[in-house]
Amino acid sequence: MATSTPVREWRKEVKGVEYLISTSIDLLDLDMINNAFESEEMYWAKRLDIDTLKLMLQHSTTLGVYEVPPAIPEPATVSEPSTPRTPSPSIVGPSPAAPKQIGLARFITDHVSTCYLTDVYISPSHRGLDLGKWLVASCGEVIDSMPALRRAFLVATPGKGMAFYGKELGFWDASEESGKIAVMTRRGFAL
Template sequence: MPPSQKTREWRISISEQEFLISTDLNSISHDFVNNAYGSDDMYWAKAMPTAILRNILSNSLVLGVYAVQFPSPKTAEEPSSPETPSPTLEDPSFYFSDEFQGTGAGAEKLEQVGFARFITDHVTVYYLTDVYVEPESRGKGLGKWLISCCREILDSKPHLMRAMLMASPGDGKEFYEENLGMRDMQEEAAEGHVLAMTRRRNQ
């Protein structure tokens, strides 16, 4: 991510576990990303040499998803501060509220559990790819939360010309239509507005 781009963070608590989404590249685990690339879940990707992977990530906007592990609780002799209720996935106001954006990891330990990557010029064009949550962390709503953070980024760009992604037909298409406001490009093609073209990598 270019130095001029400010790091963004979001936090949420699910079943007493706090999760963080951050665009800070320093928190990304290259091993986690490469293991994901090499898994059957990301059939479109493959594991990369370290230098190549570093180049890919440094030239992208990456949203890392982390389980937050806190230091040991304070002893009984130490004063404690009142607890602040945490937002939940059922509270839609959380997703776009600055009130719950984090301010940094501090003494926390972050365990990466997912990520998403934008290929972008950070102004006009955003291509979303590599959306992934590890199998052990699925079923908690993290994927939907991750996409809501992606949508917040897109909605904050006044000069955005086009956002794109590739999704599987059926459930994938419906998911991104509902949660990211995406539209099938074939519909635009049918209207005569655009023709989508592509070239796949050599097999």
């Protein structure tokens, strides 16, 4: 009973640059993700060997954030030749460069009742453009697309992180549900 979740995409232009958020696993840049995991901003993560990283991503819903390179314009023709030419099979036309991954957010979810949001990241060179807010809003759409959702979770930095996710996604501190739930954790590796 294998099912796959359809790919979702969001597009936005910021200061003349096109950005894409996509859940396509085929667009993910493993080196970019591992470099993000090594950064100080993602203190909770660490670089993974490629096979482990691929396994993790196959079992997650990851929203990759990409800078889309500008389209390559068709070459201008000066005049038509007197004898029609058949283009070479290897030359079909300009192929645009692949989008460059500059961020991500990852869900661990059954796509129905529970989801855990983690690894929200925008590369430092693309911060200050509200791409993080856009990414989190897209995450909100993913969460809202689960009508039988019982609970969505995330772990945030006290203060600023909690305030941000509270405002942008409507999350609250689990301690506010004192007596109903206890959020528990166990680390798998030393930070």
